[in-house]
Amino acid sequence: MEIINQSTSGTLESSDIQIILGPNKQGIDIDIRSSVQKQFGEHIDMLIRKILSDKMIEHAKVLVVDNGALDCTIRARMETAIYRSIEGNQRVEWGVIK
Amino acid sequence: MMNKVKREIPEEVRGNNKLFAGVNTDCKVVQRAAPKVRPIKLGEEKLVASIEEVINKLNLCDNMTISFHHHFREGDYIINLVMDAIAKKGIKNLTIAPSSLTNVHAPLVHHIKTGVITNMTTSGLRGELGEAISNGVMKEPVRLRSHGGRARAIEAGDIKIDVAFLGVPSTDLYGNANGVKGKTICGSLGYAQMDAKYADQVVLLTDTILPYPNTPISIAQTDVDYIVKLDKIGDSEGIGIGATRFTTNPKELQIAELVKEVITKSVYFKNGFSFQTGTGGAALAVTRFLAEEMKNNSIKASFALGGITKPMLTLLEENLVDTILDVQDFDKEAAISLGQQERQIEISASYYADPHNKGAAVNQLDVVILSALEVDNQFNVNVMTGSDGVLRGAIGGHCDAANAKMTIISAPLVRGRIPTIVDRVNTVITPGESVDVIVTEIGIAINPKRRDLIASLSDQGIPIFTIDALQEKAYEITGTPKPIEYEDKVVALVEYRDGTLIDKVLQVKQ
Numbered sequence: 001m002e003i004i005n006q007s008t009s010g011t012l013e014s015s016d017i018q019i020i021l022g023p024n025k026q027g028i029d030i031d032i033r034s035s036v037q038k039q040f041g042e043h044i045d046m047l048i049r050k051i052l053s054d055k056m057i058e059h060a061k062v063l064v065v066d067n068g069a070l071d072c073t074i075r076a077r078m079e080t081a082i083y084r085s086i087e088g089n090q091r092v093e094w095g096v097i098k
Numbered sequence: 099m100m101n102k103v104k105r106e107i108p109e110e111v112r113g114n115n116k117l118f119a120g121v122n123t124d125c126k127v128v129q130r131a132a133p134k135v136r137p138i139k140l141g142e143e144k145l146v147a148s149i150e151e152v153i154n155k156l157n158l159c160d161n162m163t164i165s166f167h168h169h170f171r172e173g174d175y176i177i178n179l180v181m182d183a184i185a186k187k188g189i190k191n192l193t194i195a196p197s198s199l200t201n202v203h204a205p206l207v208h209h210i211k212t213g214v215i216t217n218m219t220t221s222g223l224r225g226e227l228g229e230a231i232s233n234g235v236m237k238e239p240v241r242l243r244s245h246g247g248r249a250r251a252i253e254a255g256d257i258k259i260d261v262a263f264l265g266v267p268s269t270d271l272y273g274n275a276n277g278v279k280g281k282t283i284c285g286s287l288g289y290a291q292m293d294a295k296y297a298d299q300v301v302l303l304t305d306t307i308l309p310y311p312n313t314p315i316s317i318a319q320t321d322v323d324y325i326v327k328l329d330k331i332g333d334s335e336g337i338g339i340g341a342t343r344f345t346t347n348p349k350e351l352q353i354a355e356l357v358k359e360v361i362t363k364s365v366y367f368k369n370g371f372s373f374q375t376g377t378g379g380a381a382l383a384v385t386r387f388l389a390e391e392m393k394n395n396s397i398k399a400s401f402a403l404g405g406i407t408k409p410m411l412t413l414l415e416e417n418l419v420d421t422i423l424d425v426q427d428f429d430k431e432a433a434i435s436l437g438q439q440e441r442q443i444e445i446s447a448s449y450y451a452d453p454h455n456k457g458a459a460v461n462q463l464d465v466v467i468l469s470a471l472e473v474d475n476q477f478n479v480n481v482m483t484g485s486d487g488v489l490r491g492a493i494g495g496h497c498d499a500a501n502a503k504m505t506i507i508s509a510p511l512v513r514g515r516i517p518t519i520v521d522r523v524n525t526v527i528t529p530g531e532s533v534d535v536i537v538t539e540i541g542i543a544i545n546p547k548r549r550d551l552i553a554s555l556s557d558q559g560i561p562i563f564t565i566d567a568l569q570e571k572a573y574e575i576t577g578t579p580k581p582i583e584y585e586d587k588v589v590a591l592v593e594y595r596d597g598t599l600i601d602k603v604l605q606v607k608q
Binding site for chain 1: 485486487513514515516575576577579580582583
C-alpha cells in the first residue's frame, strides 16, 4: 500500500492514541510522544513498524501522541489512519475491513 | 548490604540510620528532645506587623531548620509567602521540614536552585517540585517520612526545628489557636501540634484574630513566640482537592464493593470494631457501602481514624460510629464539623501514629483501607513514585496505619497501560509484612502468611487469586513494562516509621 494523503485517527483522551499519518519521501519516520514513553515507548515504535510492514507500507511519516493506549487500541487507530491515507488512490470498502 | 525488603541503601548516604529490619521496632528506650524557650516578659506583646519583621525578630539565619504544616493541603499560602520573604533577606542553606508538600509548592524549586533551601524532609512531593527533585535539583537527598515517622523524628530530635511557621485559622493575641474558627478553616491542627511543642521558636500566621482566650486550644499560648496577621492564609476549598471525589467510575465501585465484602465477611466486622479509610474515589465509596452493612447488621464501630471526610461524618451523625479521632480533615465539611461535633476529637500526629510513644491510635485499629500506586508480589506497596520513577505522591499515614489487624490495599489491576500489580515496586513505602489483602476489580489476593484470612474468606463468593496470578493478569492486558532507568545519584531516602531506612529514590535518566 502507498500512503497518499495525510490522515488523522484517535483522540487525546486517556487510554487512547492519536495518530497523524502522512506520506514520506524515503522510509518510515516515527515520532512518539507517550505518557508511558519510558516503559512502552520502544514497544509502541516496534508495534507501529510491524503494522506498517504487514500492510506492505514502506514510506510513511507517523506522528503519535499516546495517552496510555493498549495494543488493541493502537492497532485499530493505526489501521484507520492507514485506510484514510490511501483513500483517493483507491476506494476503501470500510464494511469488509477485518 | 540489603535491608529486610531487599533494598540496597548506599553506605555514603546512610548516615546514622539503621536499615529496615521489620515492622516491630527494636527500640527499647527513647530520650526525647526538648525545645529552648525564651520566656515572655510581663506586658510583652506577640503581634508583629509583617513576615519580614518577624524574620528579623527571630534572628533567622543560614543553616537553620524551619517547619510548616500542610493542613491546608492544595489551599496553602503560608509556605510560599514565608519562603519568598526569607529568600529576599538573602538567607541560605535552610533545611525545611514541612509535614508535607503539595502541587501548590512548585515555587520551592526556585529556592532550591538559588541555594535558599539545601535540605528537606517531607511526607509528600508532587507536581513540578517532585519532578525537579527526581531530576536531581537537590544536592542532598530528601528525607521522606510518614506522619507517624515525622512525629517520632521530632520527638527524638532527629528533626530539630529552629522556627515553626504555622498557619492557623484563628488565634487570640496571646497565641491560643485552633483550626475550626476563622475565615479560612482547616479543622484539625494535629500535625502542627508537634511543631508547636518541639520548635525553639513558634510563629503563628493567621487572618483571623479573636478575643482572648480563643477556644478550643489546639495550639497553646505557652508554646507561641510571635503572631503575624495576614490578609489571607489559604483557601479552604483547596483542602479537598484530589481527595474527595464522589465516584461513579464502575471499576472503582466494583473495587469498593469487593472491599466491603472482605470487611463484612471477616471476623473483625462486629460491634465495637474500628477502621480507617483513606481518600480517593474507592475509599469514599467503601465508607458509604460499609454504612449500609452496619445498619443492616446492627453493628456500630467504636472509632474511625485518620484523614476525615464528609462520608465519615454521616456515619457519626447516624450513630454508626461512636468517636472520630481526627488528625487531619480532607474537606471543608469535616473541618467545620470538628468545631461542632463533640464526638469528633482532634488528635496530634504523635497520638495518631508515632511508633515511639507509649501507644498510638493506629495500634488500636482493626481494619484499614489504603490505596496504592503499585503493589508487588511480595505485597510491598508504593505510594510515592509513579510508574516512571518520578516522585509524585505522599507517604501520609500509609505505613503507620498498615499495622492494623487487617490491612486492605485497594487498587485497580491496571491504570490505562500501567499495571498496578508488578513484580517489583519502584519504591517500597509500606513493607509487605504489614499488608494482608489486595483488592482489585477482578478479585483479591491474600498474603500467604495470613492463613486465618485465607480460611475465613474462602468459599464466601469472593474471587481469590494468588498475587502472582493477579500480576500475570495485569501484564496480559498491558504487556511487560520496560524497567525504569536511573542514574546513581540518590535523590530521596525513605524512612520507615521507626527511623530505619526502607528504600531510596534515585535520579531518573532523561
